[in-house]
Amino acid sequence: MTFNPLTQESAIQSKWLNDGAFHISTRDMGQRQPYYVLVMLPYPSGRIHMGHVRNYTLGDVAARFQRMRGKAVMQPLGWDSFGLPAENAAIKNGTHPAIWTRQNIADMKAQIQRLGISYDWDREIASYLPEYYRWNQWLFLQMWKRGDVFRAMRNVNWCEALGTVLANEQVVDGRDERTGHPVVQKSLEQYFFAITKYADELLAGLDKLDWPDNVKAMQRHWIGKSEGARLRFDVEGHDQIEVFTTRLDTLYGVSFLALSTEHPLIQAQTDEDADLRAFCARIKAQSREERLMADIKEGHRTKLHAVHPFTGELIPIFAANYVLMDYGTGAVMGVPAHDERDHEFALKYGLSIPKVIESDDPWQPGILINSGEFSGMASAEATAAMITKLAGRAVGAVTFKLKDWGLSRQRYWGTPIPTVHCPDHGVQPVSEDELPVRLPEDVEFTGHGPSPLTTSKSFLEAKCPICGGAARRETDTMDTFVDSSWYFLRYLDPKNEHLPFDKAAVDPWMPVDLYIGGIEHATMHLIYARYFHKVLRDLGMVSCDEPFQKLICQGMVLKDGFKMSKSKGNVVDPDDVLARYGADALRLFMIFAAPIEKELDWTGFDGIEGSTRFLKRVARMVDEHTVNAEPLPARDQLSREEKDLLHKLHLTIHRITEDLAVRFQFNTVVSGLMELINAMADLPADSPHRAPVMQHALDAFARMLSPVAPHLAEQLFEQLGGRGFVMQAAWPEANPSWMQADEILVVVQVNGKVRGRVTLPAGATETDRREAALACAEVRPHLDGKEIVKVVLPPNGKLVNIVVKN
RNA sequence: GCGAAUGUGGCGGAACUGGUAGACGCACUGGAUUUAGGUUCCAGCGGUUCACACCGUGCGGGUUCGAGUCCCGCCAUUCGCACCA
Numbered sequence: 048m049t050f051n052p053l054t055q056e057s058a059i060q061s062k063w064l065n066d067g068a069f070h071i072s073t074r075d076m077g078q079r080q081p082y083y084v085l086v087m088l089p090y091p092s093g094r095i096h097m098g099h100v101r102n103y104t105l106g107d108v109a110a111r112f113q114r115m116r117g118k119a120v121m122q123p124l125g126w127d128s129f130g131l132p133a134e135n136a137a138i139k140n141g142t143h144p145a146i147w148t149r150q151n152i153a154d155m156k157a158q159i160q161r162l163g164i165s166y167d168w169d170r171e172i173a174s175y176l177p178e179y180y181r182w183n184q185w186l187f188l189q190m191w192k193r194g195d196v197f198r199a200m201r202n203v204n205w206c207e208a209l210g211t212v213l214a215n216e217q218v219v220d221g222r223d224e225r226t227g228h229p230v231v232q233k234s235l236e237q238y239f240f241a242i243t244k245y246a247d248e249l250l251a252g253l254d255k256l257d258w259p260d261n262v263k264a265m266q267r268h269w270i271g272k273s274e275g276a277r278l279r280f281d282v283e284g285h286d287q288i289e290v291f292t293t294r295l296d297t298l299y300g301v302s303f304l305a306l307s308t309e310h311p312l313i314q315a316q317t318d319e320d321a322d323l324r325a326f327c328a329r330i331k332a333q334s335r336e337e338r339l340m341a342d343i344k345e346g347h348r349t350k351l352h353a354v355h356p357f358t359g360e361l362i363p364i365f366a367a368n369y370v371l372m373d374y375g376t377g378a379v380m381g382v383p384a385h386d387e388r389d390h391e392f393a394l395k396y397g398l399s400i401p402k403v404i405e406s407d408d409p410w411q412p413g414i415l416i417n418s419g420e421f422s423g424m425a426s427a428e429a430t431a432a433m434i435t436k437l438a439g440r441a442v443g444a445v446t447f448k449l450k451d452w453g454l455s456r457q458r459y460w461g462t463p464i465p466t467v468h469c470p471d472h473g474v475q476p477v478s479e480d481e482l483p484v485r486l487p488e489d490v491e492f493t494g495h496g497p498s499p500l501t502t503s504k505s506f507l508e509a510k511c512p513i514c515g516g517a518a519r520r521e522t523d524t525m526d527t528f529v530d531s532s533w534y535f536l537r538y539l540d541p542k543n544e545h546l547p548f549d550k551a552a553v554d555p556w557m558p559v560d561l562y563i564g565g566i567e568h569a570t571m572h573l574i575y576a577r578y579f580h581k582v583l584r585d586l587g588m589v590s591c592d593e594p595f596q597k598l599i600c601q602g603m604v605l606k607d608g609f610k611m612s613k614s615k616g617n618v619v620d621p622d623d624v625l626a627r628y629g630a631d632a633l634r635l636f637m638i639f640a641a642p643i644e645k646e647l648d649w650t651g652f653d654g655i656e657g658s659t660r661f662l663k664r665v666a667r668m669v670d671e672h673t674v675n676a677e678p679l680p681a682r683d684q685l686s687r688e689e690k691d692l693l694h695k696l697h698l699t700i701h702r703i704t705e706d707l708a709v710r711f712q713f714n715t716v717v718s719g720l721m722e723l724i725n726a727m728a729d730l731p732a733d734s735p736h737r738a739p740v741m742q743h744a745l746d747a748f749a750r751m752l753s754p755v756a757p758h759l760a761e762q763l764f765e766q767l768g769g770r771g772f773v774m775q776a777a778w779p780e781a782n783p784s785w786m787q788a789d790e791i792l793v794v795v796q797v798n799g800k801v802r803g804r805v806t807l808p809a810g811a812t813e814t815d816r817r818e819a820a821l822a823c824a825e826v827r828p829h830l831d832g833k834e835i836v837k838v839v840l841p842p843n844g845k846l847v848n849i850v851v852k853n
Numbered sequence: 854g855c856g857a858a859u860g861u862g863g864c865g866g867a868a869c870u871g872g873u874a875g876a877c878g879c880a881c882u883g884g885a886u887u888u889a890g891g892u893u894c895c896a897g898c899g900g901u902u903c904a905c906a907c908c909g910u911g912c913g914g915g916u917u918c919g920a921g922u923c924c925c926g927c928c929a930u931u932c933g934c935a936c937c938a
Contacts (some may be wrong), residue, residue, distance in 0.1 A: 261858065344936075375937075569933080714866075718867070801873055836918085839919075
């Protein structure tokens with residue numbers, strides 16, 4: 048049979064689908080161990096790109112390999128199908144987001160199916176469907192009951208001209224990216240998940256995960272745990288100010304307090320201090336980028352003074368642009384001698400810089416000086432002593448950079464937040480039996496303007512669950528990160544009409560054994576999903592602590608060194624490649640061309656031509672082979688070349704198995720297969736037991752090819768007389784006795800330089816090796832006239848190093 | 854600035870516990886087959902050199918019988934964070 052992927056691949060795909068070969072359920076798990084392979088929930092943009100192809104191929108190689116090794120493999124796919132692009136498309140084309148989304152999903156699904164990925168499509172989910180998002184709402188209500196949801200004010204990007212809120216990516220240089228209308232910060236009351244309650248556990252849990260170190264480092268940094276103390280200063284004529292500091296030991300070095308411009312005390316002062324008011328207004332007007340770019344510390348001296356708790360000295364209070372309201376207490380004690388930022392600030396405003404720590408590095412802890420009774424103590428000791436002495440005015444405290452998760456979006460295309468606003472009872476959750484709160488259909492997409500939800504009469508009218516009176520339905524929708532924070536659990540029980548999922552359905556499969564996706568989700572998605580999982584655990588809905596045991600982050604697919612993008616015009620469409628070369632060649636290239644975690648450069652079609660060449664060569668070799676049912680002859684009857692080939696075969700089985708199961712180094716799986724084919728091609732045509740030896744080798748080869756190039760592997764397996772699907776056949780086992788060669792090549796070095804090679808029987812002793820090495824003809828000239836100091840014989844038996852001196 | 858990672862032929866990369874550096878592939882060169890192109894097959898392919906030999910894994914040092922691999926100090930690139938008190 049010729050190699051003709053374009054016609055054969057779809058036929059094989061149909062056979063798999065008709066046979067239900069990708070289906071899995073807890074019931075038919077039986078004695079098999081579970082293996083859950085997951086790829087990150089894709090956004091249905093309508094077209095797959097090479098990044099998807101790489102991602103899905105990597106997952107499928109793992110899934111198909113584990114299936115052949117006898118695992119019960121769970122590999123689902125679904126759609127992250129809420130979000131802004133659908134609304135933008137609706138504005139542009141006048142198509143309802145649901146129609147656009149449904150069509151995109153259908154298109155992308157067809158493309159993915161042409162790749163031959165072994166997804167169990169019966170588990171497909173889509174977050175835009177009420178059957179899915181009702182459970183977002185249900186989970187929100189459970190979290191509301193537990194106090195995991197709260198409402199608070201937060202700044203949003205507000206465009207007055209359009210009367211709407213914009214996402215960060217819609218704001219460029221302080222203006223709406225389309226219309227150019229100015230955008231300002233406006234405070235709105237919004238919903239938050241109290242993720243900081245779990246900050247400590249989210250940090251500690253990282254240690255147990257088999258994740259890339261850089262991702263763990265990014266999460267640790269994001270959580271940003273910082274240990275120190277909170278300390279209250281008295282303020283003349285006002286309430287106390289609380290500061291957070293990690294260096295309470297420097298307290299005698301305080302020469303000013305710096306407060307955020309948004310700090311309540313500063314805000315209160317703006318009424319009577321016009322200059323301060325102007326300063327705060329100017330700082331507020333600066334965009335985030337401007338503040339970062341400027342990189343200059345600015346402050347404004349208020350008329351207020353704090354009192355030093357030990358010395359009673361008066362300390363000036365400043366409003367300063369470098370103090371953030373949403374970290375710590377929004378106020379810092381300025382210690383110019385021992386903090387770089389405070390130092391810069393003090394120099395600018397002519398403040399004193401008293402030195403109170405003796406240390407090699409002024410910014411680091413050391414021994415206290417000029418600090419009253421604490422002088423002479425080490426920093427750590429002094430901190431503890433000061434807390435005691437301050438008698439309740441200071442307490443040890445921990446602060447996190449992690450912020451509570453604001454989930455409100457002022458958008459249409461998302462999960463409606465299931466609450467109502469009652470004039471008498473405030474914000475109330477709707478009752479569970481009212482779910483789902485559906486998105487209304489009677490809406491128009493006019494372009495910019497308020498969310499269509501705010502104009503839908505049918506949607507807005509609701510009843511208060513307390514008094515039954517008229518209430519206004521909440522028009523905020525949920526961040527789409529909510530959808531992707533628990534979807535991997537819904538896959539395990541996708542049709543459940545009573546719960547998001549049944550504990551009994553998810554426990555056998557969780558945690559996910561292998562999660563593959565891009566590094567861009569290192570913080571947000573991967574922290575939110577971990578948080579949700581811990582909440583679900585505390586709700587008694589799952590048993591394990593962490594959702595994703597092993598994580599692999601694939602590198603990007605580039606073209607000529609650049610990220611593929613429409614604007615650069617360097618996009619290679621996977622469909623074009625599929626149409627010319629077929630799925631197997633594309634999959635093979637994706638696996639072979641670079642290590643998983645590195646960038647993969649699509650250098651042109653040369654690479655995939657090479658993959659095709661290899662597959663054709665493989666197909667030809669099987670065509671030229673005559674199927675043979677004889678058992679493999681005993682080892683002592685085989686020729687030297689036959690034994691060499693079988694030796695190579697079993698070494699390769701061992702290596703490929705390790706690379707797939709343990710090392711997750713997939714590119715060398717392909718090079719191993721290539722080496723094996725090269726070795727088979729070298730077997731002489733007149734080799735005495737050629738047919739049974741080749742049968743044995745080709746059979747194992749077809750099985751090992753199957754995860755990477757599953758279509759051709761099916762065809763070859765059938766040609767070789769295999770029964771059923773190769774994808775359901777057993778993975779070959781490396782036979783340890785065949786991994787031992789009869790003869791060993793021993794490298795002979797003189798003073799560490801390779802000078803010769805000798806071949807010895809496998810059972811050669813150290814003495815044999817030493818003698819053979821010293822007798823080796825190529826080595827003799829390097830020994831003549833020299834004194835042999837010693838002969839090193841490493842235990843691996845593959846090398847001899849003769850150390851000589853003149 | 855802080856943190857992390859990575860530096861190996863023309864290119865992508867391999868070398869698993871310190872033990873033959875450059876597996877495998879791409880590109881390239883020569884040859885065979887072919888009317889020709891393509892395909893396929895054979896051979897070559899780190900540098901200097903006729904050769905012997907020497908040099909060679911970012912640079913400089915160290916440990917070792919032996920270093921791409923371990924240690925110290927630089928340099929470069931990439932990524933992440935970036936006033937986090």
